[in-house]
Amino acid sequence: MPFTSSLLNTVLCCLKEKKEVIQAPPTVIMFSGSGLNGTKGLRRQKRDWVIPPINVAENSRGPFPQMLVSIRSDQDQDISIRYSITGVGADQPPNEVFNIDPVLGKMFVTKPLDREHRSSYHLRAHAVDMNGNQVENPIDLYIFVIDMNDNRPEFKNQVYNGSVDEGSKPGTYVMHLSAFDADDNTTANGMVRYRILSQTPHSPIPNMFTINSETGDIVTVAPGLDREKVSQYTIIVQATDMEGNLNFGLSNTATAIITVTDINDNPPMLTSRTFSGEVPENRVDVVVANLTVIDADQPHSPNWNAIYRIISGDPSGHFTIRTDPVSNDGMVTVVKPVDFEMNRAFMLTVVVSNQAHLASGIQSSLQSTAGVTISVQDVNEPPYFPTNPKHIRFEEGVPAGTSLTTFSASDPDRLQMQQLIRYSKLNDPADWLSINRTNGQIVTTAMLDRESVYVKNNIYEATFLATDNGSPAASGTGTLQIYLIDINDNPPALIPKESQICERINKNVNGVNITAADADTDPNAGPFVFELPNFPTSIRRNWTISRLSGDYARLGLRYQVYLEPGVYEVPVIVSDSGNPPLSNRSVIKVKVCPCDENGDCTTLGAVAAAGLGTGAIISILICIIILLSMVLLFVVWIKRREKERQTKQLLIDPEDDVRDNILKYDEEGGGEEDQDYDLSQLQQPDSLEHIISKPPGVRRVDERPIIPESQYPIRPVVPHPGDIGDFIHEGLRAADNDPTAPPYDSLLVFDYEGSGSTAGSVSSLNSSSTGDQDYDYLNDWGPRFKKLADMYGGGDDD
Numbered sequence: 001m002p003f004t005s006s007l008l009n010t011v012l013c014c015l016k017e018k019k020e021v022i023q024a025p026p027t028v029i030m031f032s033g034s035g036l037n038g039t040k041g042l043r044r045q046k047r048d049w050v051i052p053p054i055n056v057a058e059n060s061r062g063p064f065p066q067m068l069v070s071i072r073s074d075q076d077q078d079i080s081i082r083y084s085i086t087g088v089g090a091d092q093p094p095n096e097v098f099n100i101d102p103v104l105g106k107m108f109v110t111k112p113l114d115r116e117h118r119s120s121y122h123l124r125a126h127a128v129d130m131n132g133n134q135v136e137n138p139i140d141l142y143i144f145v146i147d148m149n150d151n152r153p154e155f156k157n158q159v160y161n162g163s164v165d166e167g168s169k170p171g172t173y174v175m176h177l178s179a180f181d182a183d184d185n186t187t188a189n190g191m192v193r194y195r196i197l198s199q200t201p202h203s204p205i206p207n208m209f210t211i212n213s214e215t216g217d218i219v220t221v222a223p224g225l226d227r228e229k230v231s232q233y234t235i236i237v238q239a240t241d242m243e244g245n246l247n248f249g250l251s252n253t254a255t256a257i258i259t260v261t262d263i264n265d266n267p268p269m270l271t272s273r274t275f276s277g278e279v280p281e282n283r284v285d286v287v288v289a290n291l292t293v294i295d296a297d298q299p300h301s302p303n304w305n306a307i308y309r310i311i312s313g314d315p316s317g318h319f320t321i322r323t324d325p326v327s328n329d330g331m332v333t334v335v336k337p338v339d340f341e342m343n344r345a346f347m348l349t350v351v352v353s354n355q356a357h358l359a360s361g362i363q364s365s366l367q368s369t370a371g372v373t374i375s376v377q378d379v380n381e382p383p384y385f386p387t388n389p390k391h392i393r394f395e396e397g398v399p400a401g402t403s404l405t406t407f408s409a410s411d412p413d414r415l416q417m418q419q420l421i422r423y424s425k426l427n428d429p430a431d432w433l434s435i436n437r438t439n440g441q442i443v444t445t446a447m448l449d450r451e452s453v454y455v456k457n458n459i460y461e462a463t464f465l466a467t468d469n470g471s472p473a474a475s476g477t478g479t480l481q482i483y484l485i486d487i488n489d490n491p492p493a494l495i496p497k498e499s500q501i502c503e504r505i506n507k508n509v510n511g512v513n514i515t516a517a518d519a520d521t522d523p524n525a526g527p528f529v530f531e532l533p534n535f536p537t538s539i540r541r542n543w544t545i546s547r548l549s550g551d552y553a554r555l556g557l558r559y560q561v562y563l564e565p566g567v568y569e570v571p572v573i574v575s576d577s578g579n580p581p582l583s584n585r586s587v588i589k590v591k592v593c594p595c596d597e598n599g600d601c602t603t604l605g606a607v608a609a610a611g612l613g614t615g616a617i618i619s620i621l622i623c624i625i626i627l628l629s630m631v632l633l634f635v636v637w638i639k640r641r642e643k644e645r646q647t648k649q650l651l652i653d654p655e656d657d658v659r660d661n662i663l664k665y666d667e668e669g670g671g672e673e674d675q676d677y678d679l680s681q682l683q684q685p686d687s688l689e690h691i692i693s694k695p696p697g698v699r700r701v702d703e704r705p706i707i708p709e710s711q712y713p714i715r716p717v718v719p720h721p722g723d724i725g726d727f728i729h730e731g732l733r734a735a736d737n738d739p740t741a742p743p744y745d746s747l748l749v750f751d752y753e754g755s756g757s758t759a760g761s762v763s764s765l766n767s768s769s770t771g772d773q774d775y776d777y778l779n780d781w782g783p784r785f786k787k788l789a790d791m792y793g794g795g796d797d798d
Helices: 537-542 603-609 614-647 724-736 776-781 783-792
Strands: 015-017 020-022 027-030 054-057 066-072 082-087 098-100 106-109 120-128 139-146 159-165 173-176 193-200 209-211 217-220 232-240 251-261 274-280 287-291 306-312 319-323 330-334 345-354 369-377 390-395 403-406 421-427 433-435 441-444 459-468 475-485 493-495 498-502 512-517 529-531 543-547 552-557 566-575 583-593 699-702 746-749
Touching: 054 066, 066 139, 082 098, 098 120, 173 251, 193 209, 209 232, 274 330, 287 369, 306 319, 319 345, 330 345, 390 403, 421 433, 493 566, 493 583, 498 512, 498 552, 512 583, 529 543, 537 543, 552 583, 776 783
Parallel strands: 027 066, 054 139, 159 251, 274 369, 390 475, 498 583
Antiparallel strands: 015 020, 066 106, 082 120, 098 106, 120 139, 159 173, 173 217, 193 232, 209 217, 232 251, 274 287, 287 330, 306 345, 319 330, 345 369, 403 441, 421 459, 433 441, 459 475, 493 512, 512 552, 529 566, 543 552, 566 583, 699 746
């Protein structure tokens, strides 16, 4: 904001000493003299001045509050003025970093400032009267925080990893390191410089690398990097601010680990110029020699992995060399059988190289080539059949003892003593053949049959064994395949064996289609000839055969011939086309039955055709009717019994009634003698004769009252679930008020006190009752006590 001519002083420069700023006397900043209350009319203004920023050093030690500047208005002599400041650091977060004396206009900083946290502040100064009216236009104040060197350079990582190929030339870029300084990078406080403090190891020289002091790039400065000698270097790098001034700057260090990467600068070298091995003939996948190699490059890398090649001595490809992935050795392996009679030894030339190409300028070593001698061991080889399998052709049916062929084997061991070969049969499924033990002649032991299950596609196959007398003995197998030529040795068979036909000729269906099956093949099979025999004469009289094609014919009834329903056996003669032809008399069972309009047998007709007469059919129907009647009667009986069970009264059956048996559980008895009870007394007697005839003892006579029995409610046949409760309560009330219902009133005679009872006589006991007893109240107890009331009530009657 521009200043007016009322500005009195300017801001003095700050001096820095021992990281503290000693300020000149505070600057006084005046508001514009032409305030809001100035005179009216046009007036020439002086050129405005520009207020310079206020510089405050960070990390000041105080004392606080520390005065920065004084603000005044030229109207403060006429009226009372109040000053204030607004903005970030005053009335906005962070609050109260700056404040102002409202009367004197002196602005202070209240705490140390941190440039790395905030580098500048923008405030506005205000002047108002006592009523809060603005008397001056606000002015802008800019406060800059002066940087101090209070931050060390910081590396992002403490350890940096880099790599460089061995053999690299000087000036080759290796890696980059960088450090950050939080101080102002436009001043020396934030300008960082790099240097290498140490290198480990010092081989081949102590200073193999250098670092760009400004960018932090590490490069090589000397040749001689060799991974096989030194595979890793450790470098300590220092970063210093104040442009690298070690006296005033702050420093920090980091570690750079430089790995020397491998290149293929060491060709593989075989440990010997010659190798040897031996192999038995006719063996494969056998390691016959092991080639060892050394390579100084990094193990298990493309620069170290060896590849072996045979460049001469094996034109037929009997051998290959495989690399052991662990030891890197070359394993000479047989992949194609060798023959001692053909080659007794092999002279191989082998060369080895790496999976990766050699580095530029590196030459192959003379030790990368070697010779390998392989000796072949002679073993006893098994005999072999020159023609295997062997094919021959013969007609089937040749008799036993027929010589078919000579199946002989050869011995490949030509350089050994002449050996004898013996023959034997290994597999002969049908056991049709035999072989001569010495010369291999094959003779039949049974007739050959092409139609046998052991013959597949007209070929019979047998396997034979040839064994020599070597040490150890060896054997080989040979297969003989006999193609059997068909002859006409199987007569045809009629198909089908059973069929059915309508008893009357139908215009749509008037016969049975028949054919034949022949195990032979053309020309000994079809076309076939179908004929009816001359005997019996009824066959030709009732039946006829008409030819449909070479393999099919139709069997049917003659016109106007009617046959009773039934099964008829019709003989048919079938002949094939062989030379000479073979015939077969077959019988077909034809079921003659009544048919419907579609030519299908009816159900009744099928039964009749099965051979059942009218009487048999009627008998079967009668049996079915009787069986159904019995089932119906049984169902009716079950329903009736269920109905009777539902209409039965709820009273208990007299045989199951136990309510008249009185059991007393509180009698302790007088010992073992009292246990002699007569249990028959507890049963209700059917008559009184057996009771009167018994000796004196306890007798029980139940007396049934001679009065009409009460009427109980009749249980409905199928009671409704809602009525069953009422039915039960009505029956209960009727039983309670029925004097004829058991248990009946009984007269008990107690004249038996037990055998040998130790209890004394009770005859001397008298009743304690004195005077007459009134029993009339028994009449009020209901019909069950009526008899007792008649016996004891009404003393005058007694």
